[in-house]
Amino acid sequence: MAKSINRLSSLAVSKASKPGLYSDGNGLYLQITSAGVKSWLFRYMKSGKARAMGLGPLHSVTLAEARMKALECRKHLLGGQDPLDQKLQSAAEEALTQHLSITFAKCAEAYIEAHEAAWKSAKHAAQWQSTLSTYAEPVFDKLPVAAIDTGLVMKVLEPIWRTKTETASRLRGRIEAVLDWATVRGYRTGENPARWKGHLDHLLPKRSKIQKVEHHPALPxxxxxxxxxxxxxxxxxxxxxxxxxxxxxxxxxxxxxxxxxxxxxxxxxxxxxxxxxxxxxxxxxxxxxxxxxxxxxxxxxxxxxxxxxxxxxxxxxxxxxxxxxxxxxxxxxxxxxxxxxxxxxxxxxxxxxxxxxxxxxxxxxxxxxxxxxxxxxxxxxxxxxxxxxxxxxxxx
CATH class of the missing domain: 1.10.443.10 (Intergrase catalytic core)
Incomplete structure (x- = not known):
């Protein structure tokens, strides 16, 4: 009786060169493309439809490892789950996790790069980077931009709001702009915690109340x-x-x-x-x-x-x-x-x-x-x- 599982050997896998599919049994195949590239494939039926899922290239996945991966796929099928759908869902969740974990510093860098062409000079971009890296990033640290809330924004602004009012005001506007950009790009959701009107104006005194207007010295x-x-x-x-x-x-x-x-x-x-x-x-x-x-x-x-x-x-x-x-x-x-x-x-x-x-x-x-x-x-x-x-x- 012909062998129905574990048909392939490591030697046979290494020597095979003709393009095509070589069955190892129970849905596992060695696939060789016309270009000579070797990879593993798991083929199965789900709801009356033939499906195939890649298990990785031969140079990264050994025969033994491919058999373990195929076994996991068969377990998913026994449990009523489609292994390919599971793989795609896991990849999507991983991508979403990485997407939502982007830091404020990365968003600020991307925002400046996107807008500096419209600014009057390189000095303007340098001022943006300087104020954000000096005051905001040490507080926001490596937190995802999605995690930045009103408390963190206040932690940045409060220490300098009365002593460096002009700088603090510009800093607030820059944080607000970066967070707005992050929201539009899908890196965060909800209201902007750095907005002034109807929000921070209830928590911080107005500039006009605490900042003295300094006029340029002028000749009479x-x-x-x-x-x-x-x-x-x-x-x-x-x-x-x-x-x-x-x-x-x-x-x-x-x-x-x-x-x-x-x-x-x-x-x-x-x-x-x-x-x-x-x-x-x-x-x-x-x-x-x-x-x-x-x-x-x-x-x-x-x-x-x-x-x-x-x-x-x-x-x-x-x-x-x-x-x-x-x-x-x-x-x-x-x-x-x-x-x-x-x-x-x-x-x-x-x-x-x-x-x-x-x-x-x-x-x-x-x-x-x-x-x-x-x-x-x-x-x-x-x-x-x-x-x-x-x-x-x-x-x-």
């Missing part, structure tokens, strides 16, 4: 003509950049990163692209006669695409250049940004130019939605008159 507008006279005696790109910043009421980065491509001296305009603006909108700056003269002077000595070249070739001035200049001038009490306040005070206290004109000159976003809806133009011609008046005051 009455002292500006004398300051400009001193500034104009100094040589160098930093001095000229600060002079232009004052004449145009622009921000530090907008000024030091100015390129000749943005400047149209014939039209007397300097168009700062949206990517370099805080509000993300293109800003046209009308140039006064003094500003045009400054650009023309820089044009004569410029050798790069930047109006104000820094210490490194083909690079603009550094962010610290203007602050260092003010220190050398004995003006440690001032910041370059503060001259925007000087300009705003001068407009409000000494001129009849309307408020919205000054706000447009400073490239401020109008908070009043109705007012903003009607402000479709950039008031360039009227701003040109304002900036000429400002220039005449600053450089009499």
């Amino acid at each position: 507008y009455q002292d500006l003509p004398a300051f400009m006279e001193q500034l104009r005696t100094l040589n160098g790109n930093a001095a000229r950049a600060l002079e232009l910043l004052i004449l145009t009421a622009t921000r530090t980065s907008e000024t030091i990163e100015a390129t000749w491509e943005e400047v149209d001296l014939d039209a007397k305009t300097w168009t700062i692209p949206a990517a370099r603006m805080k509000a993300g909108q293109e800003h046209r700056v009308p140039l006064s006669q003094a500003a045009v003269a400054l650009f023309e002077e820089q044009k004569r000595i410029s050798t790069t695409a930047f109006v104000f070249e820094g210490g490194k070739a083909n690079k603009p001035l550094s962010n610290m250049a203007l602050l260092q200049l003010l220190k050398r001038m004995g003006r440690r009490n001032l910041t370059a940004h503060g001259f925007r306040s000087t300009f705003r005070d001068w407009v409000g206290e000494t001129t009849s130019f309307p408020r919205e004109l000054a706000e447009a000159a400073l490239a401020h976003t109008l908070r009043n939605k109705t007012e903003a809806a009607y402000a479709r133009g950039d008031l360039l011609q009227k701003r040109a008159e304002l900036m000429e008046a400002w220039s005449s005051f600053a450089c009499p």
Whole structure:
């Protein structure tokens, strides 16, 4: 009588090479593909249908191990269970377990990678990573992102909410964004424990109640003509950049990163692209006669695409250049940004130019939605008159 089980031997298995199925009995087969790949297969009938389940490749599963696996499959069948369905279910449960075990740190890393292309600079992404890794990740540790609750969020925020309010507020927003991302990706469910309105606003005091507003030190507008006279005696790109910043009421980065491509001296305009603006909108700056003269002077000595070249070739001035200049001038009490306040005070206290004109000159976003809806133009011609008046005051 022919042998019905354990038909194969280890030697026969190793020598077999012809593509096909070689039965060991009781549903276990050695499968050889046309490419010569050997693997184990368990074949059976379930509810009148023929099914087959892979038990692994020969290089990883021996004949003895394959027989044990086949035995387990037959036990499942005796118990009324489909071994293939059991295998698929186990794989799905394992995948779900791994899916739900992803940590906050991994989610934060993925969130930053997905969004950093839309951020203005690599510095912004670095700030995100720095605040999250410094304050959040030590508390969340290696916990699954699904396990993060209000108590853990409060454990992160409470120690710094009163002492580092600005940092804590940004941190809360970043945690909320990462958790929202994790929810959409299916890594967690339920409400976001880092949300502010209707949740953390009941547990933490408002920023306005505990944070003092720190204004940039500004020069009184009455002292500006004398300051400009001193500034104009100094040589160098930093001095000229600060002079232009004052004449145009622009921000530090907008000024030091100015390129000749943005400047149209014939039209007397300097168009700062949206990517370099805080509000993300293109800003046209009308140039006064003094500003045009400054650009023309820089044009004569410029050798790069930047109006104000820094210490490194083909690079603009550094962010610290203007602050260092003010220190050398004995003006440690001032910041370059503060001259925007000087300009705003001068407009409000000494001129009849309307408020919205000054706000447009400073490239401020109008908070009043109705007012903003009607402000479709950039008031360039009227701003040109304002900036000429400002220039005449600053450089009499």
